[in-house]
Amino acid sequence: MSASVTLVSSDGFSYVVSREAAMISGTIRGMLESGNFIESQNNRVTLQEISGMVLEKVCEYLCYNLKYKDQTDVADFDISPEMSLELLMAADYLDGKFYPILSRNHTNLPTV
Secondary structure, three states: OOOEEEEEOOOOOEEEEEHHHHOOEHHHHHHHHOOOOOHHHHOEEEOOOOOHHHHHHHHHHHHHHHHHOOOOOOOOOOOOHHHHHHHHHHHHHHOEOOHHHHHOOOOOOOOO
């Protein structure tokens, strides 16, 4: 099993992240852990629903989450207002557990 996975956007951009970081996504985890998907054999996941610009920010967050997952003093993760909706849709598609780390910084998170 490889220590990294390649995520490919709808417009062909590729990002390599650690397998551990990528596993926060239920969608990616399902593809990589199941022997029924080609992704589990070649450690390459194509995400046709996510553009390169959005996937880059998702990958930044995956690495950020891995870095700070066991910490209480967490640096801010900046998201531009223009990208917020697209990231929310990507998080929904990726079935990510993104709120736990955010809630350590912000006490007034909206309930989804």
